[in-house]
Amino acid sequence: MRRLLSVLLVLMLVTGALAGCGQKSQEAADKTQQSETAQQPAQETTYQRNETLYAGGGLWAPPSNWNPLTPWNAVTGTVGLIYETLFNYDPLKNEFIPWLAEKGEWTSDNTYQVTLRDGLTWSDGQPLTSEDVKFTFEIAKEHPEIYYSPMWQWLQSVDTPDNKTVVFKFSTSHYHEWQYNLYQIPIIPKHIWQNKSKDDLLNGANEKAIGSGPYLFDTYSNDRMVYKRNDNWWGIKALGLTPQPKRIVYLIVPSNNVALGMLMKGELDVSNFFLPGIPTLKANYGITTFYDNPPYMIPDNTVFMFINVTKEPLSNVELRRAMAYAINPKVIAEKVYENQVEPSNPLGFVPAKSWEEYYDKNVVSQYGFSYDPNKAKAILDAAGFKLGNDGVRTTPDGKKFKLEISVPYGWTDWMEAAKIVADQLKAVGIDAEAKFPDYSKYWEDLTKGTFDLSFNNFGSQVTSTPWTLYNWLFNPITGDAQYNGNFGRFDVEGLQDMVAALNEAKPGTDEAKKAASKLEEVFLKNIPAIPLWYNGLWFQASNAAWENWPTEHDPYAYPVTWGGRWQTGGTMMMMKIKPKASQ
Known part of the structure; x- marks a missing residue:
């Protein structure tokens, strides 16, 4: 169910640290998804300071939605503080933390069993049982509009032999996807949600939400x-x-x-x-x-420069390879971010424990790249991109071309970074210019494939598995618009089978590592996007x-x-x- 993961990945990053320039991404998302005004049910109150925590950085529009079934709309904290997941996850230690679930285990290749904790309750005093977990998953089968409903393409059944036990049976075990879901899908109370109308389920604000959280x-x-x-x-x-x-x-x-x-x-x-x-x-x-x-900050996600491979001359892989060698992200880290970020590795893998074991150094050594403008020039020369007297290269058939690097206006750090990248491309003879459309235009061009080069990181954040990264980078091309990654519309024969092979291999096994290596090789051989730097947490x-x-x-x-x-x-x-x- 590629759509579920893509929606969740976009949610996690769009509501978080996309652009360091003040989270303008959150503002843009919320302005299209939440109302501009909200009621004011209570007067502002002065709370005792040593009992009150004030936080900021994840709320950009008046609070108006607390619906866990539409988490991209929900106020930050709706999931985590009010509603809880079966497991929590610690990216620092790569550990799943039993939460609502006391434990979870694969009892066979296609059966996963969850044992809930004793004494779980909803905030209205009602017990939280296996029936609530079953209901949470089955409501998405009943209502295919719910964002995680595609799971039922490979989830066969959810059984509850007793109040504490939930047995999930799969037709095909998507091990990596399921692992990720364990700490993403919030459990909802059956006694409250079972009588809601379809409109309330999908569009309701769920004010005064009843959850199980702290x-x-x-x-x-x-x-x-x-x-x-x-x-x-x-x-x-x-x-x-x-x-x-x-x-x-x-x-x-x-x-x-x-x-x-x-x-x-x-x-x-x-x-x-x-x-x-x-x-x-x-x-x-x-x-x-x-x-x-x-860098003071934990590396949290990777900013990629997506390349529209459907456009000439960007369809030429040698041009893409030359650009990868021409760009020096270290300059961006120093000049734009005061070294609060670090340059990315060639795969765009965030340096996290959950991803490190899948990083194939042999593949990177054979097909990877690093900043080397002389090599970039040599690649361009060999590929027939001739340098004119004006210092600008033409295509192998002698045509002039100019590339635009698109980032949203107001995302000042990305704007400065785009200018640096444009200058570095010009230094090897590639005519490039940074462009700053407003967010809506940026997003339209990105999703409809009318851009040349564009920065994005909406699905690159650290998770429990690098499968989420490839699910985003290689998202299948399904129509006119690409909302969930693979914005440059890259494809090769068998690509989706390779992504599925990683998903269906047990995490940490040699089979999973080999499947990841194949994807890494495809990425580095074809360079559909260039990883630039790790955006910080x-x-x-x-x-x-x-x-x-x-x-x-x-x-x-x-x-x-x-x-x-x-x-x-x-x-x-x-x-x-x-x-x-x-x-």
């Missing part, structure tokens, strides 16, 4: 969402974890500059924005980042009101508060931080 829907206004601690949360007893903030106030912060000022004054406790001047913030304001030294924390933030010295959680990502670390961070003792 926080409750409290209130909201035009510039904030307020969560209140669930003091009856099942996890206090079962997990031995207690949420520390009594309230989480998630703020709409209109710009990076505003976020910077609030962080310096201690008005914002945790920020998931890209902010400049990190050494100064650390030295003069005691701001915590994950790493003490550059932008994380800065004030120690004015809260302390004991996760760092490299105590990496107890992945410090993320973006939508769709709380269950990969943000929720755990709320359990471990401590109010400042001196308050």
Whole structure:
């Protein structure tokens, strides 16, 4: 079910750290998916500071949706704080954390059994049982419009032999996809959702949501969402974890500059924005980042430059290969990001434990590339791209061409990076120019395939398996628009079979590694996109009101508060931080 994973991957990144320039991607997404205004059910309240955490970086429009069946619309925290998944996942340690599930295991090649914890409850006091899990999955079979319904193309049945046991049987075991789903699909209460109309299921706002999580829907206004601690949360007893903030106030912060000022004054406790001047913030304001030294930030996703292989002369693989050698992402890391990011490896693999075992060094050594402008020139010469007296190359048949590099206007870091890439391409004789359409035009050109070159990272974030990366990079071409990756419309014979082979091989096995190697070879031989740099998990924390933030010295959680990502670390961070003792 390629659509489910693609939607979720887009959700995770579009609601998170796409462009470091202030999350304009979130703003663009929310403006098309949420209403511009929201009711104000309660007056803004002043909360006791040592009981309240203020966060920003993942909310860009007035809160208006808390529906876990439409997570791309839902306010950040809906999944993770209110609704929970069977497992949480720690990208730092590559560990699945039993959550609603006490354990899960493959009992045969096509059967996966989940055992739920004792004492699970919904926030209205009703028990959470295996019937709720069964209902969550089967409602997508009944309503194919639900985003994870394609799972039923390979999921045969869900059985509940008792209140704690759920047995999933598959016609074809998509091991990697299922592994990812275990910490992505939020479990919903059957007793509340079974009587909802189709319109409520698919379009309802679900205000005052009832979930099983450590926080409750409290209130909201035009510039904030307020969560209140669930003091009856099942996890206090079962997990031995207690949420520390009594309230989480998630703020709409209109710009990076505003976020910077609030962080310096201690008005914002945790920020998931890209902010400049990190050494100064650390030295003069005691701001915590994950790493003490550059890059300061955890590499979270990879920015790729997609190449429209349907256009001439970009259909020429030698031109694409030459461009890969001509680009030096180190300059971008230094000049644009003040070394808060690092240049990507040739595959675009985020340096995470879950992906490292699949990184085939032999394939990279044989087919990979690195910055070498002289080699780029030699490739172009050999391929017949002749250099004119004006320093600009023509196609092998003598035609002039100019390439446009498209990034959204207002994403200032990407805009500067695109200018650098254009200059580097010009240095080897390729006429290129950075272009900055507004977001809607950028997205239209990207999805309809009318662009030349375009930056994107909507499906490259670290997950439990690199299959998600190839599911995005090689997403099948199904129609006029490519919304879920493979924006350059690359294809070779047998490509989808190769992606499926990785999905259907048990993770960590030699079979899975060989399947990944084949995909890596296809990518490096054809270069449908060029990986540039690792976008950071932008994380800065004030120690004015809260302390004991996760760092490299105590990496107890992945410090993320973006939508769709709380269950990969943000929720755990709320359990471990401590109010400042001196308050």
